Amino acid sequence: MGERIIFMVPVMLCAIVFISIGIYSINKKTPMHFWSGTTVKTEDISDTKAYNKENGIMWITYGSTYILSAMASFFWKSSIGTMIGGLSASVGLIILIFVYHRIYKKYQA
Template identity: 40%
Template sequence: MITELGADSFIMAFCCWICGFIFLCIGIWAYRSKKPIHFWAGSTVSPAEISDVSAYNKANAVLWTVYSIPYFVIGVLGFFVETTIAGILLVIVCVGGLPVLVFAYLRIYKKYHQ
């Protein structure tokens, strides 16, 4: 059942899609990068630290691409359910996704670290 489409649905969708697009762009950048990408702000990863830079970057690309998907889905979902429900799901994805991202990145780093 489609809810009444108000400005709040469009604003919610737009914000979700912008966030999803940013994370997707990070994934594309990771996939295309020749140098090892970094996860932590202000840090760098030396090519000497990584055993297979291409595989390391592809794993990071998958990480960020998968993280972007819920943002696109919640943006669309906001048109079909109450904006409050979509907002709650967004908070769950944001807050719950951060430790998952950190854990997944640490596994990737450990796998490819020399």
């Protein structure tokens, strides 16, 4: 039981960070950027509100995979939670990049 809680705490912290980024994105007035150190200019995006909403949903969905990982670890087996967490951190990150590029191209002015 102790190892499950030790796994769950950092995974839930990651989930909170990603979901917070999603909420921040949805509420942001200027276009949300994806890459660290870059900005997306307002004139580069055709519909800022819809662009930010899709970005927010993307981040909230990604954060939810970490919640799923923590819950699977806590309620079933820690190995299942670890596998879901590992897939979220590796394959999920690659999917996140592709989804962001799709969103950017969709709203690119």
